[in-house]
Amino acid sequence: MSTSVNAPYHHGNLRQALLEAALIILEKDGEAGLGLRDLARAVGVSAAAPYRHFDSRAALLEALAVTGFQRFSAAMEAVASSDPADPMAAMGKTYVLFALSNANLFRLMFSPQLKKDGRPGLRMAADAAFDTLRHLVGGDMQTGRIKALAAWAKVHGLSILLLDGQIALRAGEDTEALIAEIIGSL
Amino acid sequence: MSTSVNAPYHHGNLRQALLEAALIILEKDGEAGLGLRDLARAVGVSAAAPYRHFDSRAALLEALAVTGFQRFSAAMEAVASSDPADPMAAMGKTYVLFALSNANLFRLMFSPQLKKDGRPGLRMAADAAFDTLRHLVGGDMQTGRIKALAAWAKVHGLSILLLDGQIALRAGEDTEALIAEIIGSL
DNA sequence: CTTTCATGTAAACAATGTCAACATCAGTAA
């Protein structure tokens, strides 16, 4: 029984296909909804096949989170290099919008689960992302460390509170405008 | 086979015992490490017994999170009623310290898992907690909504970043002092 | 053509959440 009429025994690029399908499932169903068997079935492969490319489910999740940090870095560098009027505000807005448009991926990136296993790839990716973030901030304006940390905390907290639906929008209020207002209140 | 020599058939106060043991396991092993069977064994009861008091594992977690919000509210009210010099700063500090000293419980309170099932008890507890928070803030100083949201975001983000170990302490730096500094930078 | 090795499959395992059927016991009513 094969999904397509003439499915080849070897998939060809299973690792990549798994990651792409996993990302879709992740955004739709959340991390808990991402089962290895469902994922394998979605790609048209047996339940054990993913183990040729990932040591465990956690390793698969780690790979997802790593690509998340890479995309995050890319987004931040893109705004920074677009030479905006207020670099800090622009980066903050990008930070929050990235979280909102990649909700479950963002949550996965900061998942305490993955961190607890001490997965080195994830730690490296996160460190790299925040290093470039620090570099971009330090390059464009000479903020002190405390102010930078405070800005980071504000932007990160805003991301999570919005993600969790804790911040209620008023009637006719625009999310993006609210973000700008909160970021602007330094 | 019974844990104690003369264990009675009926536990007596199983629901409470489950919650207390669950809280301990939660703080030690995290949410993923909190299995129903282990929990039942820790309390000296069969694997199915918890189902007489909780509909599901998620319901048990919800109950834990609810008590978390109650403790959180109590802590915030305690500081506010102690009439501190700078109410906002004091509450912010309490907010972060609560998160740090109840790490996994705090994470559970904001777990996307529980939120997704639309558990009404959790939503009510969270709303109640944040209502009292808003009340305390609004009562002591007339902050605008945007400033209040910004302060909330900063304090919440700081909690999570510290919890995740993302903010590195410098040599000889005190966590509590750093918190105070960041909160102070409004 | 043969060999090899990365990559896939099938079948099994242990552990988990959950449920159904039965056991125990405290309290109430006769």
Add this chain to the structure above:
DNA sequence: TTACTGATGTTGACATTGTTTACATGAAAG
């Protein structure tokens, strides 16, 4: 007291999950 009843606990089973082991396939190297 005696019988019933409902709340609470136990046992055994089930489906599902992550994971492993043994085997199958086939593309590329020799």
